[in-house]
Amino acid sequence: MDPVQAPGVYEGAANVIAxxxxxxxxxxxxxxxxRDQVRLYMAQSALISVLAIVIAADxxxxxxYALAALxxxxxxxxxxxVMRRLLARTDPGDGDEAQGVxxxxxxxxxxxxxxxxxxxxxxxxxxxxxxxxxxxxxxxALALAAxxxxxxxxxxxxxxxxxxxxxxxxxxxxxxxxxxLVVASGxxxxxxxxxxxxxxxAVVVFTLLIRAQHNRSESLSTADLTRxxx
Amino acid sequence: MLGVILALLIVPLAAGLACAILPGSAKLSPVVTATSGVxxxxxxxxxxxxxxxxxxxYLSYLRVDAVSAxxxxxxxxxxxxxGIYSVGYIKHxxxxxxxxxxxxxxxxxxxxxxLAAPLMSSLALLWIAxxxxxxxxxxxxxxxxxxxAAEAAWKYVLIASAGLxxxxxxxxxAYFAGSQVLGEHYNLAIAPxxxxxxxxxxxxxxxxxxxxxxxxxxxxGLFPVHTWLPDAHSEAPTPVSAxxxxxxxxxxxxxxxxxxxFTAVALGSGFPRDALLAFGVASLLLAALYLFGQRxxxxxxxxxxxxxxxxxxxxxxxxxxxxxxxxxxxxxxHAAAKANAFMGAGVFTVKYGTKQIxxxxxxxxxxxxxxxxxxxxxxxxxxxxxxxxxxxxxxxVYGGLGSGHxxxxxxxxxxxxxxxxxxxxxxxxxxxxxxxxxxSAAAALGRGEPSAWMVVPAVAGIAVLFxxxxxxxxxxxxxxxxxxxxxxxxx
Numbered sequence: 001m002d003p004v005q006a007p008g009v010y011e012g013a014a015n016v017i018a019x020x021x022x023x024x025x026x027x028x029x030x031x032x033x034x035r036d037q038v039r040l041y042m043a044q045s046a047l048i049s050v051l052a053i054v055i056a057a058d059x060x061x062x063x064x065y066a067l068a069a070l071x072x073x074x075x076x077x078x079x080x081x082v083m084r085r086l087l088a089r090t091d092p093g094d095g096d097e098a099q100g101v102x103x104x105x106x107x108x109x110x111x112x113x114x115x116x117x118x119x120x121x122x123x124x125x126x127x128x129x130x131x132x133x134x135x136x137x138x139x140x141a142l143a144l145a146a147x148x149x150x151x152x153x154x155x156x157x158x159x160x161x162x163x164x165x166x167x168x169x170x171x172x173x174x175x176x177x178x179x180x181l182v183v184a185s186g187x188x189x190x191x192x193x194x195x196x197x198x199x200x201x202a203v204v205v206f207t208l209l210i211r212a213q214h215n216r217s218e219s220l221s222t223a224d225l226t227r228x229x230x
Numbered sequence: 231m232l233g234v235i236l237a238l239l240i241v242p243l244a245a246g247l248a249c250a251i252l253p254g255s256a257k258l259s260p261v262v263t264a265t266s267g268v269x270x271x272x273x274x275x276x277x278x279x280x281x282x283x284x285x286x287x288y289l290s291y292l293r294v295d296a297v298s299a300x301x302x303x304x305x306x307x308x309x310x311x312x313g314i315y316s317v318g319y320i321k322h323x324x325x326x327x328x329x330x331x332x333x334x335x336x337x338x339x340x341x342x343x344x345l346a347a348p349l350m351s352s353l354a355l356l357w358i359a360x361x362x363x364x365x366x367x368x369x370x371x372x373x374x375x376x377x378x379a380a381e382a383a384w385k386y387v388l389i390a391s392a393g394l395x396x397x398x399x400x401x402x403x404a405y406f407a408g409s410q411v412l413g414e415h416y417n418l419a420i421a422p423x424x425x426x427x428x429x430x431x432x433x434x435x436x437x438x439x440x441x442x443x444x445x446x447x448x449x450x451g452l453f454p455v456h457t458w459l460p461d462a463h464s465e466a467p468t469p470v471s472a473x474x475x476x477x478x479x480x481x482x483x484x485x486x487x488x489x490x491x492f493t494a495v496a497l498g499s500g501f502p503r504d505a506l507l508a509f510g511v512a513s514l515l516l517a518a519l520y521l522f523g524q525r526x527x528x529x530x531x532x533x534x535x536x537x538x539x540x541x542x543x544x545x546x547x548x549x550x551x552x553x554x555x556x557x558x559x560x561x562x563x564h565a566a567a568k569a570n571a572f573m574g575a576g577v578f579t580v581k582y583g584t585k586q587i588x589x590x591x592x593x594x595x596x597x598x599x600x601x602x603x604x605x606x607x608x609x610x611x612x613x614x615x616x617x618x619x620x621x622x623x624x625x626x627v628y629g630g631l632g633s634g635h636x637x638x639x640x641x642x643x644x645x646x647x648x649x650x651x652x653x654x655x656x657x658x659x660x661x662x663x664x665x666x667x668x669x670s671a672a673a674a675l676g677r678g679e680p681s682a683w684m685v686v687p688a689v690a691g692i693a694v695l696f697x698x699x700x701x702x703x704x705x706x707x708x709x710x711x712x713x714x715x716x717x718x719x720x721x
């Protein structure tokens with residue numbers, strides 16, 4: 001058996017950041033209010049930028065500094081701003097919004113977190129077993145990213161309001177960004193930027209549809225969207 | 231040819247922007263859209279002879295080979311036919327100028343994104359183009375501003391975006407696999423990945439293929455990630471439904487084919503073919519059963535689309551050259567047939583003022599052109615000779631039997647027959663059951679077509695189906711042969 005070696009700075013940082021991001025994902029799952037979910041999403045997105053800077057410094061990839069800045073501008077500033085304005089616009093002002101969204105969980109918080117733990121374990125151990133690693137790919141961070149992907153899917157499923165489902169999708173995108181940074185940090189900047197631009201357009205479309213939904217039903221809840229059965 | 235490819239990227243984009251921003255564009259938009267559609271189809275036709283003999287690569291991000299040319303042909307034809315059809319549809323739909331402007335702008339941009347996807351040389355750009363098709367089409371699904379449209383659009387954008395999240399993960403693993411052989415600065419180009427596929431690490435490739443199949447499969451409408459599809463198809467304006475069904479699903483399938491190409495070399499063809507077979511049979515089974523008992527004409531056609539996507543997946547899983555030729559032909563024939571069926575359904579909904587099959591009666595009498603054309607489209611979708619789908623499904627089944635996939639070929643034939651029964655039962659009721667006196671007496675239901683604009687493209691579609699079934703042009707046969715060689719250049 002190989003002796004256990006201490007991870008290098010990059011690998012250690014990647015693993016710690018991935019673990020904290022997964023914890024934040026659980027926070028998103030647990031948090032009842034969309035406003036607080038937006039804050040958690042900001043923190044999670046900021047960590048992505050930090051990881052990009054760590055990788056840029058460790059592996060001498062100057063492109064990643066630009067990516068970190070772009071990603072922070074978009075995910076830490078623009079997306080939360082759009083979501084907050086949307087919430088302010090859809091808040092009737094008497095606390096109903098907070099009430100309505102707090103009641104949007106289809107499972108109790110404890111059950112949702114338990115389901116999240118099961119999903120995270122499946123993602124973590126399945127990806128861990130694949131043993132995908134290279135010089136730039138710490139296997140642990142990748143397994144944590146896979147766990148995050150599944151928990152983000154869980155978040156989109158257990159919430160009944162459109163805003164939380166959208167945040168679930170944005171955090172799914174964060175999980176994929178984490179996997180991309182770990183596995184594909186050398187990907188040309190133009191493609192990374194295109195992915196980010198794409199996210200921006202998706203945010204705009206999500207926002208338009210959320211507003212349309214609110215204008216129609218005076219609510220962010222999807223509980224009434226039961227006419228179509230697939 | 232660079233000029234042609236650039237024009238294909240610029241013309242529909244310019245048309246979309248013109249419809250969106252030019253003053254007085256509500257009046258000009260129909261002309262701009264129809265012209266842009268016909269021009270793009272002409273441009274695609276101009277690409278065919280060259281793509282049938284060699285691959286075209288330009289500016290390091292643009293590439294057309296025979297496989298992409300097939301999908302460009304399907305999209306180009308639909309963009310033109312449905313663009314012309316839209317002129318009559320929007321005129322008779324009674325919407326205001328603002329709606330018309332938004333519709334035409336979205337329609338052209340949707341066409342642009344679907345034409346751009348097969349032109350992209352890299353898996354990353356392909357993903358971005360497919361994501362753009364989702365974003366634009368979700369807005370087009372929501373454009374009717376009804377409860378149903380809002381619900382369908384939300385379901386669509388959420389499910390399809392989640393699926394494309396998986397596809398993005400597939401792209402990341404494809405990069406990881408490629409960078410092991412091609413170096414850190416590999417830009418996800420498709421051609422070198424296929425060229426060096428034999429040396430790719432197996433686990434990341436396997437993972438990338440499964441994620442791509444599930445991710446892009448969400449947009450193809452493969453079971454069990456198809457649930458957005460019937461809702462979006464039924465709630466979107468009919469021209470958009472025609473594009474969604476005939477072209478968008480195929481473009482997403484094109485993305486899966488690209489992953490199939492390098493996976494089959496890297497892992498051997500057994501694994502990807504088995505995965506495609508499982509998803510294909512499950513989709514076909516679901517669609518064949520759901521075709522019975524549909525009450526909404528557009529949902530009926532949406533399930534038929536799931537059926538045909540299942541057939542495509544099964545055809546690729548057979549792997550025999552003749553089956554692959556059938557798959558390529560099926561992409562073209564299904565695009566023409568399904569667009570025709572949707573265009574007919576659009577005429578029916580305008581005529582009867584409803585999407586409910588139970589209310590549509592005596593269509594063959596009331597609609598002298600659209601009734602028979604819809605019947606022919608349904609026959610074509612049911613693979614009756616001499617339509618192109620008969621030829622393509624025959625080739626697929628023949629290829630399956632010839633390559634030792636007897637059981638799968640038999641299952642395919644049985645399920646296609648079940649689907650035929652479901653499709654024709656509903657259609658027969660609409661077309662042949664005489665309209666009740668109360669219905670036909672209504673002034674709106676006099677005998678006649680709502681608009682010639684809604685008939686002409688359907689006639690063209692039937693002509694294309696006939697040509698594909700009886701005697702495909704030589705250039706097209708060359709193109710299909712080359713595409714088969716590219717897809718079948720795997721053991």
